[in-house]
Amino acid sequence: MAEPLDWDEIDRYFAGELSEADAAQLRRWLMVHPDKAQVLESVAQALDGTIGVDDSGQSDALVSWDAVAARIRSEDEGLVLADVMRPAVSGRHLERVSSVHLETSIAPLGTRSIAKSRNIFSGQTRQRALWSVAASLVLGVVVMVLGWTAGVRHVSQRAAMSMLAYTTGSGERATITLPDGGTVALNVASRLEVPMDYMTGNRVVRLNGEGLFSVPHNSGAPLTVIAGATAARVLGTSFVVRHYATDSVTTVAVRDGKVAVGSVVLTANWLLEVGRYGVVSLRSAEPGVFGFATGVLTLDDLFLPKAIPELDRWYDVDIRLGDPELAKRGVGGKFAAGSIADLTAILELTLDVRVMRDGRVLTLMPR
Amino acid sequence: MSDEKDGGSADQTERGLVERLQNGDNAAARELYLRYYDRLRRFAYSYVRSREAAEEVVQDTFLALLERRKSLELREGLRVYLYATVRNRALKMIDHDRVVDRAEAAAVQDEVAPGMGARADAPNERIEADALAAAVARAIATLPERRRVALVLRWRHQLPYADIARIMGTSVAAATIQVARARETIAELIKGYTDRP
Numbered sequence: 001m002a003e004p005l006d007w008d009e010i011d012r013y014f015a016g017e018l019s020e021a022d023a024a025q026l027r028r029w030l031m032v033h034p035d036k037a038q039v040l041e042s043v044a045q046a047l048d049g050t051i052g053v054d055d056s057g058q059s060d061a062l063v064s065w066d067a068v069a070a071r072i073r074s075e076d077e078g079l080v081l082a083d084v085m086r087p088a089v090s091g092r093h094l095e096r097v098s099s100v101h102l103e104t105s106i107a108p109l110g111t112r113s114i115a116k117s118r119n120i121f122s123g124q125t126r127q128r129a130l131w132s133v134a135a136s137l138v139l140g141v142v143v144m145v146l147g148w149t150a151g152v153r154h155v156s157q158r159a160a161m162s163m164l165a166y167t168t169g170s171g172e173r174a175t176i177t178l179p180d181g182g183t184v185a186l187n188v189a190s191r192l193e194v195p196m197d198y199m200t201g202n203r204v205v206r207l208n209g210e211g212l213f214s215v216p217h218n219s220g221a222p223l224t225v226i227a228g229a230t231a232a233r234v235l236g237t238s239f240v241v242r243h244y245a246t247d248s249v250t251t252v253a254v255r256d257g258k259v260a261v262g263s264v265v266l267t268a269n270w271l272l273e274v275g276r277y278g279v280v281s282l283r284s285a286e287p288g289v290f291g292f293a294t295g296v297l298t299l300d301d302l303f304l305p306k307a308i309p310e311l312d313r314w315y316d317v318d319i320r321l322g323d324p325e326l327a328k329r330g331v332g333g334k335f336a337a338g339s340i341a342d343l344t345a346i347l348e349l350t351l352d353v354r355v356m357r358d359g360r361v362l363t364l365m366p367r
Numbered sequence: 368m369s370d371e372k373d374g375g376s377a378d379q380t381e382r383g384l385v386e387r388l389q390n391g392d393n394a395a396a397r398e399l400y401l402r403y404y405d406r407l408r409r410f411a412y413s414y415v416r417s418r419e420a421a422e423e424v425v426q427d428t429f430l431a432l433l434e435r436r437k438s439l440e441l442r443e444g445l446r447v448y449l450y451a452t453v454r455n456r457a458l459k460m461i462d463h464d465r466v467v468d469r470a471e472a473a474a475v476q477d478e479v480a481p482g483m484g485a486r487a488d489a490p491n492e493r494i495e496a497d498a499l500a501a502a503v504a505r506a507i508a509t510l511p512e513r514r515r516v517a518l519v520l521r522w523r524h525q526l527p528y529a530d531i532a533r534i535m536g537t538s539v540a541a542a543t544i545q546v547a548r549a550r551e552t553i554a555e556l557i558k559g560y561t562d563r564p
Binding site for chain 2: 005007011014015016035038039042043044045046047048061062064065067068069229230262274278
């Protein structure tokens with residue numbers, strides 16, 4: 001005869017209301033009735049919808065808390081969230097966030113001068129010269145940090161932890177060396193936050209914008225890059241993460257090695273787009289995706305409304321359409337970092353438009 | 368989960384953390400987040416069926432809590448507030464067509480995933496287990512939202528009926544009835560599996 005489940009007892013068991021002795025007795029009964037145990041397991045899984053949330057743990061919680069903390073803007077309200085303190089430091093390329101200690105191990109190699117000075121038609125000679133300039137500017141940046149730090153000791157009293165935040169404006173790019181020797185080529189209009197305790201295990205960095213990460217292999221704990229609501233985890237690899245405020249998706253593209261994004265493991269030359277509600281697309285990564293790090297922006301035949309934000313950031317300009325009909329035109333190809341005059345020439349040539357320039361504002365008019 | 372029912376010192380500790388949170392203590396906010404993160408994410412996931420969406424619901428819930436921490440009156444306790452907020456946000460989110468589509472796709476995937484890639488060589492037991500999981504998933508899916516959430520909160524989060532009622536905005540008696548009816552529905556729909564010799 002069948003021995004049916006006692007649902008009243010099951011109810012109290014699941015609710016944690018059975019005595020320890022009764023619970024143990026039920027467990028023993030289930031051991032000799034594996035089919036019934038399977039039923040209960042299936043019910044529990046169906047209620048949880050556990051598929052997809054099977055690797056939760058404290059590490060996930062910590063990463064998640066970091067993401068929450070990064071979203072909070074609460075200094076003025078009195079809640080001290082040390083790792084998200086953002087004192088107003090307008091105009092500074094390198095923001096020192098909250099510590100009084102100087103991190104000489106973190107050497108920012110890029111400054112506004114680097115990207116700004118590179119010319120669309122420049123060759124390697126010019127590039128070498130600029131990197132040389134950049135190297136000489138490192139000392140200047142460090143001095144600037146020291147000077148600014150001295151003025152924010154009151155901030156550090158409120159914050160126990162700290163981070164370094166590197167920012168680039170439109171038209172700027174920079175290469176950042178992480179404490180473990182890894183590098184991040186930061187694209188235009190981007191911000192990277194690196195925790196001060198990075199070398200003691202807190203290898204969670206936050207990115208707003210786009211960066212090409214080159215992380216050394218065998219570097220111990222995985223590096224986690226949080227961009228938007230997406231976290232990418234790696235042990236050692238080279239990959240791009242992109243999430244600008246205007247992007248509806250976070251893009252992760254792998255150049256070599258492996259990167260885990262949620263339950264998806266990306267290998268070399270694959271690109272994943274993650275949207276608000278999960279994976280949007282998975283496709284092969286075109287080489288152009290990684291090109292910004294070497295000064296080349298690649299656009300894949302985008303209509304102007306899509307292309308303009310990219311070009312605005314890349315050249316630090318404000319492109320406007322003088323005629324709505326122009327929105328139907330597309331633009332694509334490779335754009336080397338360069339001057340506004342260079343961009344103007346390219347736009348006039350490829351779009352067959354007249355460009356009216358007023359400072360950094362470029363208005364496109366049909367010919 | 369037994370700590371849920373211990374009351375006493377656990378509740379006292381939590382009340383202390385909430386008080387510190389409301390006084391602007393960062394460490395208390397972090398501690399509460401770590402305490403609730405996993406269970407709230409599982410609860411959110413039971414609605415949205417997307418890891419990213421569940422994560423977003425939990426983060427948004429805590430952000431709302433932190434933003435309102437000074438003015439918030441947690442008469443029903445933090446736990447009830449958090450679960451109720453997660454439920455409301457998850458329900459709001461699944462109103463969105465894309466999430467509904469995704470949840471349906473996930474449900475289909477849930478049904479086929481256990482046997483994928485192994486079905487040809489799987490023994491009969493495995494095939495039966497897959498069929499059982501699919502039958503249970505269908506049974507749960509037929510439950511109205513209020514019945515399902517009442518059962519989830521009691522069976523998977525071990526909350527007392529009083530808290531379930533507060534989270535759902537109903538009476539204790541009504542919450543008890545919702546759980547009982549959910550049980551009856553599931554028991555009836557999977558009778559073929561549970562009554563086997």
